[in-house]
Amino acid sequence: MDMTGHPRIHVFIAFAKIVAAATIVFILTILCPKPFIHGQGHTEEPPKRFLHESLKHEINFPNEVTFTINGYSQVDLRQLTLNYQISESKVRGYIYSEIEQEIAGKAFSGVSTLSTSGNSYIPSGVRIRYYFEARDINGNRYKSLTKEFDYLNPEYPWRSTQVGPMTIFWHGFQHLDVAKSGEKAYVAIQEAAAISNLQEVEPFRAVIINNPREAAEAFPTVSSTSLKDGLYGGFAFRDYGVFLIGGIGADGLIHEGTHIVIGQAVDSPFSKMPAWLNEGLAMYFESSDHGRLAIAERAYLNGELMPLSSMGAVPGKPRDVRIFYAHSQAVVKHMVDRFGKAKMSRLITDLGNGLSIDTAIEKTYSMTLEDLDSDWQKGVQPTFERRLIVDPGTFWTSTMMGIAFIFAVTVTGINWLRKKTSEPVDPADRLREDEYEEGYWDK
Ligand SMILES: [Zn+2]
Missing domain, CATH: 2.60.40.10 (Immunoglobulins)
Incomplete structure (x- = not known):
């Protein structure tokens, strides 16, 4: 007897129906928004409240x-x-x-x-x-x-000041000083937003750290300088929309604020902005170059510069950091001053869209990274030579300038020697050195 024929077909049809139904449910699950699935009665009830x-x-x-x-x-x-x-x-x-x-x-x-x-x-x-x-x-x-x-150190009586999209948390300063510095920084940060093609700056926060002991607790314990701004002892956390900075100096606020703004503008996981460009832009908007352009020129003439292609990250060795920043600032300033803000905007946009720095530079500036660097370097030599040309008008002037020059070289030499012999080892010592040199804790 063939009892198995029909039941087999039935089983097959039933199985096909299940497969079809499962497929439809699967497709609907993918296509439909959550309320549909919830409508099937498989959903959890909304949470209850505690008594x-x-x-x-x-x-x-x-x-x-x-x-x-x-x-x-x-x-x-x-x-x-x-x-x-x-x-x-x-x-x-x-x-x-x-x-x-x-x-x-x-x-x-x-x-x-x-x-x-x-x-x-x-x-x-x-x-x-x-x-x-x-x-x-x-x-x-x-x-x-x-x-x-x-989340703030409860040891201090924190106050906050709002300037545009920036909330500044601070303690131990005068409110007027914080407000003045914040206003000044906000003007520069708006310029940074404009060059980054950022239509609207998302709110962000600044935490002012006002002494080294506080810094030791608040700053992350990183041994590498890659996270830390060697110039101001600041840290910008793009993902959190927060930066920490020592003191209320406007340039520190401008510098870290620019990092946050650029982070908002170049907000793709595929985009990669090299550190020299990121740092160079942050310094470009500061009110002063703090002598860094001169450091860059000197480093160039001494053959101490690294190629831009190997300046994707801030170097680890403290002695390289200063030249790294100076070089970055000099190149970025040259790019904006010589080729204009529109090109810089295009470069930032292209990087945001995931182009590599080499491709993006080639596209906008029609040159390689190396060409760009030497374009700036070409301008250095004559300027430096001009400094050495002594006015031949009077013997007296030239003698004075000659003596001044020799004196300057000697002092620089002594400082250099002193630096050489007392290279700081402990990162904590380095932080103190920065503080001193940048007038970092000045109120
Ligand atoms: Zn920086």
């Missing part, structure tokens, strides 16, 4: 933040998590909490700790949002209210 809750956070600067919830729930809770988000960044996460609950009264408490130092470093000035979420034994979800706060 009572109080949230608390404590900043143990700079190591961690502890979050506590004390609440009252009508049911037994199984699991408790802290959910957090840092500023508007993609940095968010959750941490399981230790939960304690009374069997009779149902009062419960939970504690979570968020590490903010070392590999989990989080810069001061960010806004942290958080809430607790729990599950009961039946799988129901409970959610607390959301709270938020600014």
